[in-house]
Amino acid sequence: MAYATEQQLIDYLAPDPAPANAAKVLDRASDDIDGLLIGAVYDTDADGMPTDPKVQAALRKATLAQAEYLVETKDLTGAQRQWGTLTVGEVSYARGTSGQEPGRIAPAALQALRVSGALNRWVVTW
Incomplete structure (x- = not known):
């Protein structure tokens, strides 16, 4: 079950349109947050x-x-992160990775969790 609704995604992305597979995108995004x-x-x-x-x-x-x-990167599965340079015939495409694999999680998502206190890095012991 997703943490946001399709209508919330439509409102969030406005004025850009929501993707046709909005429910799938929200499910994947929720899984990433989980x-x-x-x-x-x-x-x-x-x-x-x-x-x-x-x-x-x-x-x-x-x-x-x-x-x-996920919508902007067009990479719901993470498959596009498996390569840095792709050549087909005489056409070559290179992604600037700065020596690192691009992140799977949106910086804005991480920030939202950090600011809310939901994402912390402290060890809790009892």
Whole structure:
């Protein structure tokens, strides 16, 4: 289940159009956000969705930013990140990677989680 709705994505991307596969993009973006939140602790309902409105807002904002990133990069699967230079015949395409693989997560999504406090790097012990 995605952390944002198709209508929220339409509103977020406006005036640009939402993709035809908006539901798939939102599901993938939510999965990407879930991957960042492994080990995060927050209350959820029976469906695993956060119950705190602040957490809901943070995950929605991060998901929308990630969805926008996936739409802009046209890379839902991450397959395009598997190469830096591609040559077909006499045509060559190079991606500037600065020696690093491009990130899979949108900087704006990371920032939304950091600012909300949902993404921290502290170790909690009991």
